[in-house]
Amino acid sequence: MTTTLSLEAEVAKLIVEALHLETAPEEIDPEAPLFGEGLGLDSIDALEIALAVSKRYGFQLRSDDERNHRIFASLRALAAHIEKNRTG
Amino acid sequence: MLPLTSRTPEEVIFHRGDVPVTVRRFLAEVASLAARLPEDGPVLNFCADRYLALLSFAAALSRGHVTLLSADRTPQRLADIARLHGARYALSDTEVALPLPVLAPEAEAGAAAPNPAIPAAMVAAIAFTSGSTGEPRPHAKPWGALVAGARAAAERFAVTPGTSIVGTVPAQHMYGFETTLLLPLQGAGAGHAGAVFYPSDVAEALAAVPAPRLLVTTPLQLRALLGTGIALPAVSAIISATAPLADSLAAEAEAAFGAPVLEIYGATEAGSIASRRTLEGEAWSPYPGVAFAIGENRAEVTVPGLPAPVPLSDVLEAAGGDRFRLVGRQGDMVKLAGKRASLAGLGKILSDVEGVREAMFLAPEDLDHNPRARLAAFVVAPGMSATSVVAALRGRVEPAFLPRPVVMLDELPRDEVGKVQHKDLAGLAWRRS
Known part of the structure; x- marks a missing residue:
């Protein structure tokens, strides 16, 4: 689906810009975990992404019961979550 | 009791x-x-x-x-x-x-x-x-x-x-x-x-x-x-x-x-x-x-x-x-995400990574007042990329101390007596902000 693909690219760019990452947006593996072994983000980044997402897409991220946030499982999962919840 | x-x-x-x-x-x-x-x-x-x-x-x-x-x-x-x-x-x-x-x-x-x-x-x-x-x-x-x-x-x-x-x-x-x-x-x-x-x-x-x-x-x-x-x-x-x-x-x-x-x-x-x-x-x-x-x-x-x-x-x-x-x-201690580390200690860990010739960490001036501030690393490691440097550090240092940005250099800027010029380095790391 082209919308999802372009949203994925857009979210990748948002992450790289918000977090000042060394990685280029197109280098982020859409299936790789964003935290820990994948892109290596941490809890400071999670808040930063939550902030960027609320500004850009007009909704709030929230914790699942576990700290193991399913929506941060990968870029693809995050983009899908944004697609479903965006108001802006 | x-x-x-x-x-x-x-x-x-x-x-x-x-x-x-x-x-x-x-x-x-x-x-x-x-x-x-x-x-x-x-x-x-x-x-x-x-x-x-x-x-x-x-x-x-x-x-x-x-x-x-x-x-x-x-x-x-x-x-x-x-x-x-x-x-x-x-x-x-x-x-x-x-x-x-x-x-x-x-x-x-x-x-x-x-x-x-x-x-x-x-x-x-x-x-x-x-x-x-x-x-x-x-x-x-x-x-x-x-x-x-x-x-x-x-x-x-x-x-x-x-x-x-x-x-x-x-x-x-x-x-x-x-x-x-x-x-x-x-x-x-x-x-x-x-x-x-x-x-x-x-x-x-x-x-x-x-x-x-x-x-x-x-x-x-x-x-x-x-x-x-x-x-x-x-x-x-x-x-x-x-x-x-x-x-x-x-x-x-x-x-x-x-x-x-x-x-x-x-x-x-x-x-x-x-x-x-x-x-x-x-x-x-x-x-x-x-x-x-x-x-x-x-x-x-x-x-x-x-x-x-x-x-x-x-x-x-x-x-x-x-x-x-x-x-x-005290000294070169820094604190991030509620955790402390010494810049020299971090620099030593990075210098010990295979392929790294020379490296050092610096903290931005606003480290204590900017909640999202990160440390920067300056690395002389021919053949390595910033991404591979971070990958090598992962697991060796607390995630909060993983450097951002990583500045890859041919050599560290030094003055005539060989002292590393922190000011020059800071300019390389944080010029964009």
Whole structure:
């Protein structure tokens, strides 16, 4: 689906810009975990992404019961979550 | 001897969802969990649910088992702590594969149970700092010190018995442990059990508990709360710790949430030892019973219940009466996300990476006031990329200290006597901001 693909690219760019990452947006593996072994983000980044997402897409991220946030499982999962919840 | 809790039986000590837990019920649940515990401690406690973290701590304490507190739930870190400190079992509500029995604590009320008496000198918990080498360093907490700290905090912040305490800090981080578990256990107020991390979680958690409400948080999370512009239910006060709060952020928070913003100064080694209201000026007031000895380049603090004065890694300056100002940090120590490291120590770890010829770390000037600031690394490593440098460091240093940006250089800029030019490096790292 082209919308999802372009949203994925857009979210990748948002992450790289918000977090000042060394990685280029197109280098982020859409299936790789964003935290820990994948892109290596941490809890400071999670808040930063939550902030960027609320500004850009007009909704709030929230914790699942576990700290193991399913929506941060990968870029693809995050983009899908944004697609479903965006108001802006 | 000091009782497990100073609260009276009918007081509410915690809110689990919409269920208020009275002290009577808590004590019964402690007794029934304590009866299920293995013969010997120490116990590794990494419960995410704040009530289960408290219940587990209290049950272990009543059995004479020392609790090892790890806010870091990565299996590697937990296994290190367990191995180095002889943990016999773990209590957790999340599954982690560890080379020791991991029990899930359950809140089961049995028969009414007494309030156990605990020797004041008994080591109740061990908290850990990591330093730059990553090796966890233990800091023993006698029961008497924890009790004194909680009572001092209740007095300092005038916490009433009916105050609801919502925290965004892990229950096993020293600040979270003291302010969200021990405060209700030995001071006043009722904790909130669930996971609270994102701004929307904070708003929901506050809405779920009765007023007055106390929010226990960090500069980073305050910034996110303000940034998203989320509306919060009325709070009576906001407490922040782990890093000094910028005046501008405190002013914005006071205006947005209509409550005083207070800060705690502390260290894992000493616990919470002073406080201030950010907007009233930069001087800190020691907690009742806490005494600071401030020297030229060295300060130490005497804390009720701790056997010896504790040296601090900050440089302090007397500010009249018993108050003091924070001037900076000893040597090249930096603090990020509530964790400390030495820049030279980090540089050494990076220089030891295969393929790296030379490397150093620098902190941005606003490190202490910008909650999202990161360290920069400067690396001479022909054939390596910034990404591969970060990949090599992962697992060797705390994630918060992973450098951003990583500046790859042919050589480090030096002056005619060979001294590395920090100013030039800083220009390379932070020119964009």
